[in-house]
Amino acid sequence: MAVLSFLDRERTVAPPGYSRWLIPPAALAIHLCIGQAYATSVYKTVLVEHFDTSLTAIGVIFSIAIVVLGLSAAVMGTWVDRVGPRKAMFTAACCWCSGFLVGALGIATGQLWLVYLGYGALGGIGLGIGYISPVSTLIKWFPDRPGLATGMAIMGFGGGALVASPLSRDLLSLYAPDGADGAAVAKLFLTLGIVYFAVMMLGVFTVRVPAPGWIPEGFDPSQVAAKPMVTTAQVSANNAIRTPQFWLLWTVLFCNVTAGIGILEQASPMIQDFFREDGDSTVTAAAAAGFVGLLSVFNMAGRFVWSSTSDYIGRKPVYVVYLGVGVGLYTLLALVGGTSTALFVLLAAVIISFYGGGFATVPAYLRDLFGTFQVGAIHGRLLTAWSTAGVAGPLIVNSILDARGTPGELVAADYRPALFTMVGVLAIGFVANLLVRPVAARHHEKPAGQPTPKEPAAEETEPQQVAPD
Amino acid sequence: MPERPVAPGGQAPRIALSWLIVGVPLIYGVVQAIRSSLPLFTG
Numbered sequence: 001m002a003v004l005s006f007l008d009r010e011r012t013v014a015p016p017g018y019s020r021w022l023i024p025p026a027a028l029a030i031h032l033c034i035g036q037a038y039a040t041s042v043y044k045t046v047l048v049e050h051f052d053t054s055l056t057a058i059g060v061i062f063s064i065a066i067v068v069l070g071l072s073a074a075v076m077g078t079w080v081d082r083v084g085p086r087k088a089m090f091t092a093a094c095c096w097c098s099g100f101l102v103g104a105l106g107i108a109t110g111q112l113w114l115v116y117l118g119y120g121a122l123g124g125i126g127l128g129i130g131y132i133s134p135v136s137t138l139i140k141w142f143p144d145r146p147g148l149a150t151g152m153a154i155m156g157f158g159g160g161a162l163v164a165s166p167l168s169r170d171l172l173s174l175y176a177p178d179g180a181d182g183a184a185v186a187k188l189f190l191t192l193g194i195v196y197f198a199v200m201m202l203g204v205f206t207v208r209v210p211a212p213g214w215i216p217e218g219f220d221p222s223q224v225a226a227k228p229m230v231t232t233a234q235v236s237a238n239n240a241i242r243t244p245q246f247w248l249l250w251t252v253l254f255c256n257v258t259a260g261i262g263i264l265e266q267a268s269p270m271i272q273d274f275f276r277e278d279g280d281s282t283v284t285a286a287a288a289a290g291f292v293g294l295l296s297v298f299n300m301a302g303r304f305v306w307s308s309t310s311d312y313i314g315r316k317p318v319y320v321v322y323l324g325v326g327v328g329l330y331t332l333l334a335l336v337g338g339t340s341t342a343l344f345v346l347l348a349a350v351i352i353s354f355y356g357g358g359f360a361t362v363p364a365y366l367r368d369l370f371g372t373f374q375v376g377a378i379h380g381r382l383l384t385a386w387s388t389a390g391v392a393g394p395l396i397v398n399s400i401l402d403a404r405g406t407p408g409e410l411v412a413a414d415y416r417p418a419l420f421t422m423v424g425v426l427a428i429g430f431v432a433n434l435l436v437r438p439v440a441a442r443h444h445e446k447p448a449g450q451p452t453p454k455e456p457a458a459e460e461t462e463p464q465q466v467a468p469d
Numbered sequence: 470m471p472e473r474p475v476a477p478g479g480q481a482p483r484i485a486l487s488w489l490i491v492g493v494p495l496i497y498g499v500v501q502a503i504r505s506s507l508p509l510f511t512g
Contacts, residue, residue, distance in 0.1 A: 021484050156491070163498035165498075166497070166502075284508060290505045290507060294503070294509065
């Protein structure tokens with residue numbers, strides 16, 4: 001359609017002199033909006049009452065969204081790389097925001113399946129496309145600091161929940177001063193759908209791809225080529241999933257997310273249970289809710305700080321820290337976490353910062369191993385690890401805790417089996433990370449002039465080089 | 470048709486506005502989260 005031709009990749013190539021510092025806010029505009037997915041707890045109980053159903057049935061809305069996120073990122077990743085970030089971000093905005101509108105209709109008419117379809121399926125597609133679309137663009141704009149670039153974008157996903165939680169609470173109070181009901185949540189969905197669409201359009205109209213051959217001032221690409229774990233070769237998404245490196249990184253991400261979710265899911269009852277004496281906890285419900293908020297801040301900050309740090313110490317070493325130090329911190333949490341609230345909070349906060357850091361650093365790790373050719377598509381396929389961990393993590397922790405009693409009535413010792421299981425999970429991830437080596441030359445794309453790859457390149461005129469194995 | 474080069478100084482207001490649009494909500498979220506965590510330290 002001619003009217004939508006402004007979305008085409010060729011219309012988004014940056015003119016000479018275009019500032020790359022306009023791209024991070026474009027990426028943040030998308031991630032801040034889709035990060036709302038982690039703020040569903042605000043209206044969960046209202047929906048349970050409204051639909052007269054179980055907490056599990058309402059929780060399924062979020063589960064569908066996260067599973068569809070992974071699937072759509074995996075399936076649509078190649079398309080995202082082909083059509084460019086503007087069309088992809090526009091599609092993400094349409095899906096994510098119409099998901100809210102369909103969800104609002106479902107709530108207003110009492111049809112839960114419409115909420116599954118809207119927020120869960122449609123919104124989930126928006127989540128998947130929106131999550132990966134700005135990341136590969138940022139990597140291309142910041143070849144000198146890819147960790148900083150991906151950290152800035154993915155920090156927005158963590159920040160999205162921080163913004164959406166108080167905003168949703170305030171809006172619900174405005175729409176229903178006497179107590180939130182289904183109608184208030186429907187109005188909230190309508191409002192969020194409209195507001196998020198406007199903010200996401202900022203990203204759509206600002207984002208640009210660098211012109212072929214563009215490099216930032218003062219950047220020497222030969223410095224990148226000199227690093228042993230950073231390739232200047234290019235690997236297609238189809239070839240990437242045939243390499244052991246992809247599956248090792250899949251395992252790394254899966255283990256890091258599984259362990260982090262183990263704490264995040266149970267954060268509020270967990271801190272109360274850790275400091276329970278004679279049946280009563282010394283940590284109040286308000287303080288426990290504050291603990292959850294504090295973890296969200298560390299989750300967001302970890303994405304930026306640790307991912308930026310990886311530009312200096314390297315991607316593999318930073319995952320050694322996430323997983324190796326994580327093993328130590330989980331062990332300390334299990335053994336001495338109950339001795340002091342301050343120690344418990346400190347240990348959990350650093351663990352969650354590693355969880356966030358793992359998300360934000362992985363696109364830069366992929367770029368180091370597979371090049372920028374189809375890094376968005378490869379990232380999309382890797383996100384199936386997140387979806388899998390999103391199901392496996394809570395399942396592992398909940399099944400272990402269920403055997404001990406009910407969270408909210410347990411004591412610190414009841415959490416030890418779950419925490420030691422997570423130590424084992426992190427240890428597997430640690431070994432997988434140590435096994436990562438540069439990708440073999442046979443998986444690299446052919447140099448320019450030789451037969452071209454079947455799938456279109458992210459940057460069609462990007463030079464394709466083959467580095468020594 | 471190739472686009473005209475962008476003047477280096479001409480983008481500063483646009484950069485500032487873009488960062489403001491995403492930065493203000495982000496700061497609001499962080500402040501709210503820190504405020505909610507105060508009971509953890511004050512009892």
